[in-house]
Amino acid sequence: MRIPAEQWARLLSIPVFLAIWQLVAGLELVNPLLFPPPTVVVKAFFDYMLHGDGVTDAGWSIARVVIGYSAGAVVGVVIGVLTGGSAILSGLLTPVFQLLRPIPPIAFVPIVIVWFGLTELGKWFLVFWGVFFTVWLATHMGVQRVTETLVRAAQSLGATRWQLLWTVQLPDALPVIFVGLRTSLSIAFYTLVAAELAGAYAGIAYRLEVTQQNMQIGHMMAGLLMLGFISTVSDRLFQSASRRLLHWST
Amino acid sequence: MQHHIGRFVLAGTAILLALSSGFANAADKIRLAQNLAPISGLAIIAKQKNLFEKYGLDVAVSNFTSGRQALETVLGGGADIATTAEAPITAAALARQKIALLARMEYSDDKTLVSKSSGINSAADLKGKRIGYTVGTGGEIYTLTLLKKAGLTKNDVTLVNLRPQDMVAALSTNSIDAYNTWEPHISNGKKALGDKVKELDTKGVYAETFNLVVTEEYLSKNEKTVTAFLRAILDAERFLKANRDESITIIAAATGMKKEELADIWNDYIFELVLDERVLSTLKNHAEWRLESGNAPAGATLPDFHKFIFAAPLKQVAPERVKIPGL
Numbered sequence: 001m002r003i004p005a006e007q008w009a010r011l012l013s014i015p016v017f018l019a020i021w022q023l024v025a026g027l028e029l030v031n032p033l034l035f036p037p038p039t040v041v042v043k044a045f046f047d048y049m050l051h052g053d054g055v056t057d058a059g060w061s062i063a064r065v066v067i068g069y070s071a072g073a074v075v076g077v078v079i080g081v082l083t084g085g086s087a088i089l090s091g092l093l094t095p096v097f098q099l100l101r102p103i104p105p106i107a108f109v110p111i112v113i114v115w116f117g118l119t120e121l122g123k124w125f126l127v128f129w130g131v132f133f134t135v136w137l138a139t140h141m142g143v144q145r146v147t148e149t150l151v152r153a154a155q156s157l158g159a160t161r162w163q164l165l166w167t168v169q170l171p172d173a174l175p176v177i178f179v180g181l182r183t184s185l186s187i188a189f190y191t192l193v194a195a196e197l198a199g200a201y202a203g204i205a206y207r208l209e210v211t212q213q214n215m216q217i218g219h220m221m222a223g224l225l226m227l228g229f230i231s232t233v234s235d236r237l238f239q240s241a242s243r244r245l246l247h248w249s250t
Numbered sequence: 251m252q253h254h255i256g257r258f259v260l261a262g263t264a265i266l267l268a269l270s271s272g273f274a275n276a277a278d279k280i281r282l283a284q285n286l287a288p289i290s291g292l293a294i295i296a297k298q299k300n301l302f303e304k305y306g307l308d309v310a311v312s313n314f315t316s317g318r319q320a321l322e323t324v325l326g327g328g329a330d331i332a333t334t335a336e337a338p339i340t341a342a343a344l345a346r347q348k349i350a351l352l353a354r355m356e357y358s359d360d361k362t363l364v365s366k367s368s369g370i371n372s373a374a375d376l377k378g379k380r381i382g383y384t385v386g387t388g389g390e391i392y393t394l395t396l397l398k399k400a401g402l403t404k405n406d407v408t409l410v411n412l413r414p415q416d417m418v419a420a421l422s423t424n425s426i427d428a429y430n431t432w433e434p435h436i437s438n439g440k441k442a443l444g445d446k447v448k449e450l451d452t453k454g455v456y457a458e459t460f461n462l463v464v465t466e467e468y469l470s471k472n473e474k475t476v477t478a479f480l481r482a483i484l485d486a487e488r489f490l491k492a493n494r495d496e497s498i499t500i501i502a503a504a505t506g507m508k509k510e511e512l513a514d515i516w517n518d519y520i521f522e523l524v525l526d527e528r529v530l531s532t533l534k535n536h537a538e539w540r541l542e543s544g545n546a547p548a549g550a551t552l553p554d555f556h557k558f559i560f561a562a563p564l565k566q567v568a569p570e571r572v573k574i575p576g577l
Contacts, residue, residue, distance in 0.1 A: 030326055030327065031325045031326050031327070031347075033325060033342075033345050033347055034322060034325055034326050047548070109413075109416060110415065110416055110419045111419075113416055113419040113420050113423060113425065114419050114422065114423055117420070117423045117424070117425035118410060118412075118420055118423075118425040118426070119425075197413060197416075198412055198413065198416045198420070199410050199411065199412060199420065199425065200411065201411075206411070209385070209411075210385050210386055210411075210545075212318075213318065213337070213341075213384075213385060213386025213387065213545075214341050214386050214540070214545045214546070215318070215322070215338065215341035215342060215345055216341075216345075216545075216547060
């Protein structure tokens with residue numbers, strides 16, 4: 001049985017990446033303290049997970065992402081459907097959202113402290129902020145760009161506005177909405193860096209900050225590796241779930 | 251024909267002479283990575299008053315928001331000289347980086363700002379309170395030293411890790427009762443929160459130092475350049491002490507602060523190009539804390555900081571300013 005070339009490429013992707021990294025780090029073209037080889041990072045990773053705070057940190061970070069992401073996704077879809085379906089609401093809200101959308105969550109840290117103090121709510125809000133706009137925009141555009149023929153067909157069959165939205169516009173927009181939901185899943189992990197910057201006692205991004213202060217770059221990169229790993233696993237799970245839910249579009 | 255050859259020889263000699271004189275006059279290039287804050291005051295004055303040029307130096311400045319970033323840039327080969335506090339120096343020393351501390355430029359006390367409603371009137375009153383601090387920095391050592399002096403440990407309080415710029419917001423929402431940090435964040439807090447806050451008298455508990463650091467390799471290859479750099483910094487110190495108002499104006503403009511605000515805290519900054527016991531004891535205390543608290547690489551031991559302090563360039567510039575015995 002022959003393994004296709006693309007499968008070979010996939011199998012070799014990460015080992016080749018690690019080999020190049022090890023080689024470049026081994027050449028010491030840059031200071032190995034600042035750019036440690038993967039062997040050092042993997043050792044730091046196991047140290048972090050087995051003897052350090054890796055499990056606790058991962059628990060806190062995942063909880064923050066799950067809560068912030070869920071809230072941002074639900075609110076983003078609801079508002080996106082409303083602005084996508086109503087020209088008045090779109091006119092009212094879109095300029096404000098477009099103005100706020102580019103503001104990075106990290107710039108919001110001092111304002112979030114003033115609003116929420118150093119509570120978990122503030123950390124969830126920062127993740128929410130990162131997720132909401134992407135989901136809202138995808139939903140808004142998905143609903144607005146629904147296939148015209150389907151809308152006309154439904155209208156000619158006497159569909160009410162609610163029926164039109166629920167049975168035509170939303171199912172047709174779902175593939176676009178899911179692209180937004182998937183993209184924002186990665187964004188949720190980016191925003192952890194901002195969310196765990198102020199007043200956190202645990203969390204992967206919090207530990208990144210501490211290890212960077214201590215110039216323990218190997219441990220810092222182990223934290224990044226863990227963030228990347230959790231983010232990849234969640235992306236895969238999301239992809240698999242979306243294939244089942246959107247069976248008609250795949 | 252001989253006439254022509256003579257002309258070529260003359261012209262060639264003239265070009266060579268011109269080139270060599272050009273090389274002789276070419277300024278030595280140095281890349282300075284500095285934390286753009288009043289603590290880098292001497293380097294800022296030296297640049298703004300063209301004192302580096304006076305000693306034949308062409309200094310390209312890269313600004314950072316922390317001394318750690320500046321030192322990392324030097325270790326990564328992106329700059330030649332860093333202005334940095336003791337925390338990044340001890341982190342690098344414990345990671346066995348070959349760095350050379352040339353001199354201290356400045357030191358200033360860390361301070362404590364408390365909300366009046368918290369009922370804190372002395373360090374002992376911090377018991378049971380929530381205190382903002384920045385993990386891994388001199389602010390952490392200051393916090394632990396302050397607690398120790400008051401007969402407390404970190405288990406008697408709730409320590410909350412915050413960036414200095416977020417501390418005022420946290421205090422304003424009563425998310426913390428007090429914060430420990432360096433200027434200008436204490437004066438910013440007083441300005442923003444007015445009579446709702448007050449500063450505790452903690453003078454002398456812990457002062458952060460600000461230093462000039464290069465790699466050993468750079469120093470060994472560029473000792474003359476480094477010595478010229480220190481001469482310019484020494485001139486900057488003399489200028490700063492003789493011209494208080496103008497120095498405040500220059501540093502405030504460079505760091506984006508208001509002149510009046512910098513003037514209010516100006517006396518807290520002690521500028522002096524020196525190598526003294528304070529440099530050594532601060533590094534030792536900081537490294538001991540790193541080892542005790544686990545904020546150091548596995549297997550690290552307390553380094554002999556005499557080996558990280560390179561006094562030769564400062565000795566050439568001002569021998570009386572090298573005050574550490576044995577150096």
